[in-house]
Amino acid sequence: MSAGTNSRAAIWIVNGLLIGGAVLTLLPLLWMLSVSFMQPGEASHYPPPLLPAKATLANYRDLFERGGMGGYLLNSLLIAGTVTVLSLAFNLSAGYAFAKLRFAGRDRLFQLVLAALLIPLQIAMIPLFLLMKWLHLVNSYGGVIAPALATALGIYLVRQYARSIPDDLIEAARIDGAGEWTIFLSIVLPLLKPMIATLAVLTFLASWNDFMWPLIVLSDQARQTAPVGLASLAVSREHVQDYEFMMAGSVVTVLPVLLLFLVLQRQYLQGLLLGSVKG
Amino acid sequence: MNSQRSAWTFVAPALFVLGVFLVLPVCAALLLSLTDFDLYALANLDNMRFVGFGNYLDIFNTPLFWKALGNTVWFVVLSLPLSLAASLGAALLLNSPLARFKGFHRTALFAPVVTTVVAVAVIWRYLFHTRYGLINYGLSFLGIGPIDWLGDPHWAMPALALFAVWKNFGYNMIILLAGLQAIPQDLYEAACIDGASRRRQFWHITLPGLRPVLLLVAIITMAGYFQLFAEPYVMTRGDPLQSTVSVLYLMYEEGFKWWNLGRASAIAFILFALIFAITRLLLRLARARGETA
Known part of the structure; x- marks a missing residue:
């Protein structure tokens, strides 16, 4: 195992974990933004929708x-x-x-x-x-x-x-x-x-x-x-x-x-x- | 003499505010906790009596107080290690020379800290929803059945702890990151020359170097988590089966729902005596270990 492949794997791990962490911290905030544009009742479905089918400002x-x-x-x-x-x-x-x-x-x-x-x-x-x-x-x-x-x-x-x-x-x-x-x-x-x-x-x-x-x-x-x-x-x-x-x-x-x-x-x-x- | 007087005009306004709105109320709280100040006293001060340590004895004989204390300690025990591990992990990743887009990642990981706790508690209340929540949806892919996060007395406090870790870990991450950057780089270089592995470098250079910062961060976080209030207020109202009633929540209800202001003051003092005692204990433990190390 050479040092080169080792550090390439390490780069993937470090950045993969960072991206994963950033997704976890931002997801609730992005989800909030997305749901705020949904039609009333739209979020209460299974599986939970991630994006509004037809964005609306009605909630605001x-x-x-x-x-x-x-x-x-x-x-x-x-x-x-x-x-x-x-x-x-x-x-x-x-x-x-x-x-x-x-x-x-x-x-x-x-x-x-x-x-x-x-x-x-x-x-x-x-x-x-x-x-x-x-x-x-x-x-x-x-x-x-x-x-x-x-x-x-x-x-x-x-x-x-x-x-x-x-x-x-x-x-x-x-x-x-x-x-x-x-x-x-x-x-x-x-x-x-x-x-x-x-x-x-x-x-x-x-x-x-x-x-x-x-x-x-x-x-x-x-x-x-x-x-x-x-x-x-x-x-x-x-x-x-x-x-x-x-x-x-x-x-x-x-x-x-x-x-x-x-x-x-x-x-x-x-x-x-x-x-x-x-x- | 003249310069003395003008110096006082600089400090007097701030000292007046701190004196009247902080020091005076804290002293008054101690006195208040020794009285039976209630709704009747609020109407007419003649209805107030001095009861000595009656409130404290009363509280210690109230099962709900012990329940609230147990809940709060459980919350701290769950969230403190998780929060410290998350902050340390994130700080180590951000400090790694291999990390890309550090500015973006730092901002993203820190963002929850500056958000309004009430607003994000509302979000998480829905994320934890048994049927339509994203969390149970995500867990379903791992084959984990729906958990009634906020409705099951066993899961409600862990749910609040998860939320609190998400909300707070970025704060400690920033402090630990600064701590990591303060560790002299030549220590690592010397260790490399000696052929020490990454893991040994972490245990023998990084962790000892971070110790004072970790202690500070642990104390700040512990004290903050003991003051749990807005989360149960918004997410559970202390339910189910009073499993998320925290000490501060109890104080709020006692004081501003039932207007037993004497008892509420006593609860506040007990909580802060506890935080103070734990802080002292942590400092003493750290000093003892520092001397043997």
Whole structure:
């Protein structure tokens, strides 16, 4: 057996396994897309059809006209968009200050932020609900947005990144008489651009996909997000057998985040790696 | 002094949010778990009483709690090794110099991670359908008879575990891939010169090099799987025969269906004490093995 045939077999095995794996991960998503274009009832046949016999947009029309999906998507967009923009402002300024500004108790406070990384959010949810009730934020966008405005992970990521900014740059601007916020906005922010993109895509996806807290705090249908609305359609007796209708619902819920990920994949994966080394 | 004050204007907004919406509620949860806070207390705080560890004792005497805990542990035991094996396998394949179209494969294998769990749970509920589901259809070619995945108490949790592995393994794959790329290439070159086989290289270079990353990934994944909630909520509602009621699902029902917020807080604390204890145990085991190795 020569080395040549050996490695040719290895090439086939490695790539065959990779293709097999990719098919297994993508198949459910492709099947979702295909079924969403089928006529109502078409998927409930044996053997299960893989492609629609006659593609239709009826499920999507139904979804927006009767299922109220348009409203859910708008709510999601509004909440995830607001959370992304505002939490960027909060996390960027705090992360930068922890990296570059001096103030009493800075290091002790940062230790606390790191400790907050370990707190599971579900512990906080029940008192948080009572707090929101007291603040009259139950059933409002504010109830979902407010707790997400700052995250320990975001502050940590910005701080790690901002530490690489040369002190001389900041010091020189100070000597020129620039205020701290001017320095931050005109010198530091442009340097943080890669981190801003990373944090934006991480935050938007996390906020869009969030389920448990929006489920708890948004009881009124008119305010619910796409995942919460989709879940209530999925468990309702009316739609449980409507494969095609529900698949259309999954498509419109998943597609925005999937596309955003495809466009900003590099930034997203970078954030994932930086966030995971926190240990 | 002035620079101190302006520094505070940078951190104050974020610290306020974390303090009010995270630290304060966590402290309140501990207190709440020691009270009988319920629907009546929700209407009027005077109806709340301090009950000490009453909720905890109550919970430990509730058969459904033990059932939920057993279900959750079973789910973790099923999905954690499967997920780690899938991530490691995929990372090794992607790291192989023989692999083609790495970018495409990486994206395809990672895609489920960024999808909305509710939306893909809806897909899998249909994939698992006994008569019309693709999974049973595929199994029929292997001569395996139709399995009532979500309707049979023995199969419901394994079904959720399969789904969870599909959904999550890409996350660890990316971290392990970075871990593999951090192993110095000259170690492999030296091993090649010494005539070590591929398998020996894997056991003596790759695995030891990955150990810290594997430990990290195992802990993150374990903690995440213990927080099982959306899957049973969408796919089974805890059925059949309560075989997919997870601890967090129980907490949700106790808190937001029956409004026993004191009891629900106690359930949350028990779950996280458990996750914390297992994390400590894993770290200690890893350290002990690290010292003997």
